[in-house]
Amino acid sequence: MTLTLSEFVADTLRAQARANALSSEEFLDRAARYYLSERSTGRPARKLPAFLRSGSNGRTMGLELDLEETSWEELEAVAKREGASMERVLEHALLLLIADLDSGRVATRFVEQGGDGPLGGED
Numbered sequence: 001m002t003l004t005l006s007e008f009v010a011d012t013l014r015a016q017a018r019a020n021a022l023s024s025e026e027f028l029d030r031a032a033r034y035y036l037s038e039r040s041t042g043r044p045a046r047k048l049p050a051f052l053r054s055g056s057n058g059r060t061m062g063l064e065l066d067l068e069e070t071s072w073e074e075l076e077a078v079a080k081r082e083g084a085s086m087e088r089v090l091e092h093a094l095l096l097l098i099a100d101l102d103s104g105r106v107a108t109r110f111v112e113q114g115g116d117g118p119l120g121g122e123d
Helices: 007-019 024-041 069-082 086-103 105-112
Strands: 002-005 059-062
Touching: 002 007, 002 086, 007 024, 007 086, 024 069, 024 086, 069 086, 086 105
Parallel strands: none
Antiparallel strands: 002 059
16 A cells, blocks of 8 residues: 655654664554554544544555454545544554653553563554
8 A cells, every 4th residue: 555644744754664674664564453443442532633634645565464353444445434634543553663662651561461662562
């Protein structure tokens, strides 16, 4: 899948991926999985902010995400419900994961579950 991400998000994705010793694809894949897991928590952060619903004048990044079909379907349903593109949903997923990494919310949860590293070494 080729994604058009805002310049800020594309740069942030690359930096976070490097910081976590992952490829951009791996980091975005984990962000998507994290976002889907957080949707059931009822957190206000699971909803896309209005500014992410519109398009982006960003750069194009060719990314191959390895999500199972049910996850793609769930992300597509979110995009449709929110009136947003898949890119905007994935941008939100990325920013949510980064915010939770920065706050310690993710690290704490994954450490408690016996994960290794800030993302828990999940599949």
